[in-house]
Amino acid sequence: MAYISYKKIDEVGRVVLPKDIRKEMDLHINDMLKIDIDNGKIIITKADKSCIFCGKTSSLKSYLGKTVCESCIKELNNS
Ligand SMILES: [Zn+2]
Incomplete structure (x- = not known):
């Protein structure tokens, strides 16, 4: 399922991941995420x-x- 969501970055650089995305990706509090940059895109992956x-x-x-x-x-x- 494709999600498109627009979020503002707050004053300390935080972005909230929408609830639908967290549910779809089975993300929970304290899960580790890997953040990469690839060709001008920010790639967020659930880290092992x-x-x-x-x-x-x-x-x-x-x-x-x-x-x-x-x-x-x-x-x-x-x-
Ligand atoms: Zn070790």
Whole structure:
């Protein structure tokens, strides 16, 4: 489904994603978005979960409520 929506940028640079788009894209509070520029367009993509320390997207675990990979958990436990 195609959505066209016009939004103003506020004084600190924020833009609200319309509710219909958030619903369609299954976006929720605290989801991570990746923002790129491509040929004069701003591309917003739902980011995969990744380790908060190294950015790795595999072997992820929840550690004290944060997404962390197994090797960073090992490193944390050894320090
Ligand atoms: Zn990691």
